[in-house]
Amino acid sequence: MSFTEVDDLIRVDHNALEAGDNCLFLREYKANAGYEGETNSLIWNLKKKPSERTTKGGWHHKGRAINQVSRELAGALNPEWLDHATLVPIPGSKAVDHPDYDDRMEQICRGIRPNLDVRGLVKQTSSTEASHAAGDGNRASVEELLANYQLDETLTDPAPSGIGIFDDVLTVGRHFRAMHTILSQRFPGVPITGIFIARTIHPNPFEDIDLPDWT
Amino acid sequence: MQQGATFKTLAEKFAADKTALPSDFVSPTEADEAATSVIEKLHKSGVYQFGVRINKAGDYPAKLRDAKHPVELLYYQGTWELSEMRGLAVVGSRKPSGEGAKRAGRLARELVARGFSVVSGLAAGIDKAAHTAALEAGGRTIAVIGTPLGENYPKENVDLQAHIAKEHLLVSQVPVLRYAVQPFQHKRYYFPERNATMSALTEGTIIVEAGETSGTLTQARAALYQGRKLFILESCFNNPAITWPARFEKEGAIRVRDPEDIWQALRPE
Numbered sequence: 001m002s003f004t005e006v007d008d009l010i011r012v013d014h015n016a017l018e019a020g021d022n023c024l025f026l027r028e029y030k031a032n033a034g035y036e037g038e039t040n041s042l043i044w045n046l047k048k049k050p051s052e053r054t055t056k057g058g059w060h061h062k063g064r065a066i067n068q069v070s071r072e073l074a075g076a077l078n079p080e081w082l083d084h085a086t087l088v089p090i091p092g093s094k095a096v097d098h099p100d101y102d103d104r105m106e107q108i109c110r111g112i113r114p115n116l117d118v119r120g121l122v123k124q125t126s127s128t129e130a131s132h133a134a135g136d137g138n139r140a141s142v143e144e145l146l147a148n149y150q151l152d153e154t155l156t157d158p159a160p161s162g163i164g165i166f167d168d169v170l171t172v173g174r175h176f177r178a179m180h181t182i183l184s185q186r187f188p189g190v191p192i193t194g195i196f197i198a199r200t201i202h203p204n205p206f207e208d209i210d211l212p213d214w215t
Numbered sequence: 216m217q218q219g220a221t222f223k224t225l226a227e228k229f230a231a232d233k234t235a236l237p238s239d240f241v242s243p244t245e246a247d248e249a250a251t252s253v254i255e256k257l258h259k260s261g262v263y264q265f266g267v268r269i270n271k272a273g274d275y276p277a278k279l280r281d282a283k284h285p286v287e288l289l290y291y292q293g294t295w296e297l298s299e300m301r302g303l304a305v306v307g308s309r310k311p312s313g314e315g316a317k318r319a320g321r322l323a324r325e326l327v328a329r330g331f332s333v334v335s336g337l338a339a340g341i342d343k344a345a346h347t348a349a350l351e352a353g354g355r356t357i358a359v360i361g362t363p364l365g366e367n368y369p370k371e372n373v374d375l376q377a378h379i380a381k382e383h384l385l386v387s388q389v390p391v392l393r394y395a396v397q398p399f400q401h402k403r404y405y406f407p408e409r410n411a412t413m414s415a416l417t418e419g420t421i422i423v424e425a426g427e428t429s430g431t432l433t434q435a436r437a438a439l440y441q442g443r444k445l446f447i448l449e450s451c452f453n454n455p456a457i458t459w460p461a462r463f464e465k466e467g468a469i470r471v472r473d474p475e476d477i478w479q480a481l482r483p484e
Binding site: 001002003004009025026027028030033036037038039040072198201203 | 236250254264266269271272273274294295296299
């Protein structure tokens with residue numbers, strides 16, 4: 001399985017992204033389609049909440065999904081890039097002290113292959129509602145996300161020479177944009193690539209439209 | 216698809232270079248221009264929502280690689296996940312007997328009851344009967360068409376195609392730009408090509424009724440080549456005017472006297 005690049009034709013679907021943003025994805029996640037289909041089911045399994053480990057069934061699917069995604073990324077990423085790149089997982093919506101704190105993206109990155117430079121360079125200072133669970137009107141803006149992000153200065157040495165920002169689903173692109181902003185300020189000139197397991201597609205673009213706040 | 220290229224020559228090109236993508240064979244500018252023209256052309260035909268599946272990218276169905284000349288790119292409209300369901304193709308003559316059309320309908324209902332998608336080619340006759348019966352039974356149906364998205368053949372199935380594109384799954388491997396400039400007599404060659412893809416997309420093909428020179432037999436050959444089950448209804452064997460049923464049975468096709476013969480031959484859930 002190879003990556004597909006987010007080009008001009010696709011970028012319009014992810015309207016927080018900017019023209020120069022370099023983003024790659026493997027699969028297409030269909031909005032409002034539940035867990036029907038291979039990709040949707042994979043993403044649902046990845047997003048299972050730690051607090052529901054004992055109350056809801058199917059927790060073991062989460063571990064399986066994490067392993068599968070690590071394998072798919074391992075097959076698609078350039079091994080030479082991996083040799084020198086710093087892999088930065090996007091922090092989950094819950095801070096470390098929350099029962100739903102979820103480091104799935106970090107686990108996925110570490111599972112790609114041994115001895116990678118995986119660094120949780122950006123931490124979230126307080127818990128927020130998960131984007132996929134929040135109503136469209138309640139999703140955090142890039143500025144709000146930035147206010148809640150903190151660079152972990154204890155992890156900045158050595159400075160990265162290439163950064164991959166890893167997230168499961170590319171929807172509007174706000175989390176990527178916020179991560180990109182904070183990382184490019186701290187490490188100017190270092191190439192940054194967004195790497196996603198899937199991008200969201202809207203089967204009917206007029207349903208579930210992500211309207212800006214001023215409408 | 217460039218002038219002179221066929222699905223066969225393209226498949227050979229890609230077989231010779233395991234990492235190649237369709238856009239690797241032209242300059243990035245040409246690839247961009249072609250993509251833009253395709254989108255413009257599809258918009259003009261009223262197709263605003265569609266997706267593509269490209270070999271080696273995510274969500275491309277691995278089962279298509281079993282075809283002799285597998286497609287590198289296809290277009291779709293509707294619910295892609297239906298391609299991941301278990302499915303069987305129900306195909307046959309464009310001018311079936313009354314009994315043939317009824318048989319296609321009965322089979323489609325049987326497939327729906329078993330949770331299989333009903334896959335067919337949206338042609339007149341058996342195809343139409345199969346799609347329609349699947350819809351009436353509340354099942355899922357996939358149409359693999361021999362025209363580009365937004366074009367119809369035959370005209371009588373325009374509404375059926377629109378409904379399947381919106382609520383079910385419509386698949387086309389037909390190159391949009393090439394098709395637009397081809398003479399009419401060349402366009403018909405896409406129909407047998409799509410039969411091979413339809414077969415690869417499914418666990419098996421059921422032939423309800425077909426003449427000695429029918430395009431349906433392309434799908435029969437493809438199914439056997441691809442290691443798919445080929446089912447032939449008993450009534451075909453009783454037709455004195457055709458010799459193909461016995462020929463395909465010798466090559467491994469399964470004679471269907473009762474729908475149970477189909478379920479026996481398929482792998483269990």
